[in-house]
Amino acid sequence: MTHQTHAYHMVDPSPWPLTGATAALLMTSGLAMWFHYSSMLLMALGLLTMLLTMLQWWRDIVREGTFQGHHTLPVQKGLRYGMILFITSEVFFFIGFFWAFYHSSLTPTPELGGCWPPTGITPLNPFEVPLLNTAVLLASGVTITWAHHSLMESNRNQTTQALGLTILLGLYFTVLQAMEYYEAPFTIADGVYGSTFFVATGFHGLHVIIGSTFLIVCLMRQIKYHFTSTHHFGFEAAAWYWHFVDVVWLFLYVSIYWWGS
């Protein structure tokens, strides 16, 4: 059996990058098929293969780190850089939508009535459900920090409880936002106001769902003793992502809900 004399991780050959790339192909061509030929088969295939790829790829990473011990300090450093770079790319993704919002709202065209909110649009009251949503996400930021400190102090019960509470708050936000979407007096088709509102808050909502899923996976791993008090990068990555989601909401709330009303 040959042994490596360095601390880096030479991964086993894996089929998941190929299946992931194919999933992207199927999803995009499936989207075109759905738009133009009313057929959802290709898109459904794409979504299914994407799900299977993600499940198996991340399962393998857990195996490589927790069960095989490949996540040495240099490897962890690389993973940290990776997560930071990914979150930075997501920040730029949202910057685009904020740019669109400010472009349209700072100089509203005559077609909108020369004002913002545009004529005919009744915006949501920022001091009702949106303010509650802000409180919910801020509280979830506190609970996830509590969970992290409990984990570092080897307090198993509190880690599980705090992480569970964070997830519940995230789900509560999602439910509240879904209700707001249902009850809103305007739609995505209502001019540039509707477009900027629903695309920006919609992508944020998707990120809340992704973040909640990541946290649920962390909860399952925590229950299964995967994390130690000094080595729990998966949890830290989930926490970073969650804080990012929280900060994006704060910008959304101040810009679109509050200033934009």
Place this chain on the structure above:
Amino acid sequence: MSLVEPLQPLPVPLYSRLCASVGGQAQASGFRFRCPCSPVRGEGTRAKMLRNLLALRQISQRTISTASRRQVANRVPEKQKLFQEDNGMPVHLKGGLMDGLLYRTTMALTVFGTCYAIYELFVAAMPKKVK
């Protein structure tokens, strides 16, 4: 406590050196119990009955205490042993039969999907003949 940066083969298992600080109660440890079916020479009936009663008490206590705590057992060492076995299997197949099934299903969907996407592309590219 810092992770070792190995210049020698990766220690097995890495987790166990780190996990000392993990919180969590150990499961109920074993208790000393004398099997009631092994006879004690010279023991009277009363003594035997008392011994059986004590044994029964110990069993019932053990069962109740384990059940009431509802602990999830720490199976990480078993997983570490399974995935560190030197059998030449890549990590995506190393877990057992389910791994292979999932892999084959995913690959089948991938291949079929690619072929179907290319087929639809050809159909979309060919103009329909106007009668």
